[in-house]
Amino acid sequence: MTLSSDPPAPLDWKFSQVFGERAPGDDLQDVDMISAIEFDKSGDFLAIGDRGGRCIIFERKDGKHTLNQHHSRHELEQLDFTSTQHPEFQFKTEFQGHEPEFDYLKSVEIEEKINKVRWCATSSGSQFMLSTNDKTIKLWKVKECKVKKVKEINAHPFACLDNMLLAERSFVSREDKPAVANGYRQEWMEKIAKNASPSQDMHSKVSDMEDTAHTRCRKVYAHAHDFNINSISNNSDCETFLSADDLRINLWNLEISDQCFNILDMKPANMEDLTEVITTAEFHPIHCNLLAYSSSRGFIRLVDMRQSALCDHSARILQDGDSHGLKSFFTEIIASISDMKFSRDGRHILSRDYMNLKLWDTHMDSSPVAIYKIHEHLRPKLSELYNNDRIFDRFGCCFSGDGLHFATGSYSNLVRIFSCGDGSEEGVTIEASKTPNSRKPLLRTASRARRSSLSNLARGFYRHGHENSSSGSNESSYDLSSRLLHLAWHPETNLIASAAGNSLFMYYS
Numbered sequence: 001m002t003l004s005s006d007p008p009a010p011l012d013w014k015f016s017q018v019f020g021e022r023a024p025g026d027d028l029q030d031v032d033m034i035s036a037i038e039f040d041k042s043g044d045f046l047a048i049g050d051r052g053g054r055c056i057i058f059e060r061k062d063g064k065h066t067l068n069q070h071h072s073r074h075e076l077e078q079l080d081f082t083s084t085q086h087p088e089f090q091f092k093t094e095f096q097g098h099e100p101e102f103d104y105l106k107s108v109e110i111e112e113k114i115n116k117v118r119w120c121a122t123s124s125g126s127q128f129m130l131s132t133n134d135k136t137i138k139l140w141k142v143k144e145c146k147v148k149k150v151k152e153i154n155a156h157p158f159a160c161l162d163n164m165l166l167a168e169r170s171f172v173s174r175e176d177k178p179a180v181a182n183g184y185r186q187e188w189m190e191k192i193a194k195n196a197s198p199s200q201d202m203h204s205k206v207s208d209m210e211d212t213a214h215t216r217c218r219k220v221y222a223h224a225h226d227f228n229i230n231s232i233s234n235n236s237d238c239e240t241f242l243s244a245d246d247l248r249i250n251l252w253n254l255e256i257s258d259q260c261f262n263i264l265d266m267k268p269a270n271m272e273d274l275t276e277v278i279t280t281a282e283f284h285p286i287h288c289n290l291l292a293y294s295s296s297r298g299f300i301r302l303v304d305m306r307q308s309a310l311c312d313h314s315a316r317i318l319q320d321g322d323s324h325g326l327k328s329f330f331t332e333i334i335a336s337i338s339d340m341k342f343s344r345d346g347r348h349i350l351s352r353d354y355m356n357l358k359l360w361d362t363h364m365d366s367s368p369v370a371i372y373k374i375h376e377h378l379r380p381k382l383s384e385l386y387n388n389d390r391i392f393d394r395f396g397c398c399f400s401g402d403g404l405h406f407a408t409g410s411y412s413n414l415v416r417i418f419s420c421g422d423g424s425e426e427g428v429t430i431e432a433s434k435t436p437n438s439r440k441p442l443l444r445t446a447s448r449a450r451r452s453s454l455s456n457l458a459r460g461f462y463r464h465g466h467e468n469s470s471s472g473s474n475e476s477s478y479d480l481s482s483r484l485l486h487l488a489w490h491p492e493t494n495l496i497a498s499a500a501g502n503s504l505f506m507y508y509s
Helices: 064-068 073-083 161-171 186-195 331-335 376-387 456-463
Strands: 014-019 034-039 045-050 054-060 089-096 101-103 108-110 116-120 127-132 137-145 212-221 231-234 240-244 248-253 256-265 278-283 290-295 300-304 315-318 339-342 348-352 356-361 370-373 397-399 405-409 414-419 428-431 486-489 495-500 503-508
Touching (some): 034 495, 356 405
Parallel strands (some): 231 278
Antiparallel strands (some): 101 108, 116 127, 137 212, 397 405, 405 414, 495 503
8 A cells, every 4th residue: 555645536335235134123133243254355255253153155246256167158248247347245155153162171151253254365266264253263164066057958848849759658658648749748738837937938047056165164273262362364374374362372374273382472470460451463464474463552563473482572562652641541441452454565554442543654653644533522421331331342444455445333333434645534424224325323322231342351451440430421422232343345346344233234436
């Protein structure tokens, strides 16, 4: 990504598709809520995970992989036409990725909820994907099952009379039912006449048989984290990946599931000396020796694994130098970074905390390049948000493929989209619905507090010393019960997939 002086052209967003839309009055089941979302590098596949441990994969209708199949000239012309339009997706497969477990040593129940999904680079026709819940990481192989299809069939009842007559004479006994002149039995004719539609094309192609996908768990990477896993990230070497929890980052080889290397350990000798926890970690998209991780204090640390085996003390720190000011109990809570993404070229980092979306230049340590205020209007309500656990919500963020645009979520199922260098701090706001016109959401408070997404360790750290906070006003500027936490930007075109509850909304520009 290059930050030029010329701002990018404004984007006009339109509704594309929705999957899993709820009918009015339907209750939202907790297990159906989407908890992870990810495009693969080609943009032909989209994976989502939910709180019920299921993985659902969608594939692009006009994906490049379809061009490898045998098509007629008319089909190829249609594919060429649709490829110039915005991509559309269709359901491919669904499988149960994780089951609820129980840790008998610690007497702790392990949820099946999927925290992250990540696609792995592959040179074969199969797709590989990593998924993780709080404790266990799994490598999945999604293999195409090709089915030979009958391309054309002539279903006319009067075709191939000689063959049908021969079949009748050879295999059908001549008894009580008279044969008609064309050699068919009367019951056959009645059946064909009943099933045939006047508008049916009798020379139609049998194309309803779609290619099926078979999923198989190839590896299970378990028993390496004492705390809940919050991140997994594939390395650009296509051989290794990292996993991170609140205090440690481990390095794995994809082919070795029973051994990993601890490359960062923040656990102090005395847990009372704990001052921060790891919130997310990400490999550099190009350089396999570089990674970044963020903390609950709002710091981003850049690590070069070539400098030392343990990367605890060899990191460059990116921090907002302008954030030093009047502090309160909530200062560190709202500074905690919930998500972080590298741009495609690795030069810039996008981070999201509770209040702001920040754009960083990896060559500048002192302050971010730009700050976009998302929840500044909620600052007077922090005490109330703390009491109902909304202050611990973890909102995601994403880069566009060219790195010039970025997006994040907010309450009332809103998507906030910004462009680099356009001079606008407001950006574009659309609501996750079939009519994504910008409008101010209704004012109401959350009906009940949901379970916090932040780890129990971090929540306990923050709650210490502030148990009796006043709730303040009962009004909230947003619908706090509707949160758009997860979204992803298509790597090749301006299309955003966003998760609102159990529904997946897609918008294009």
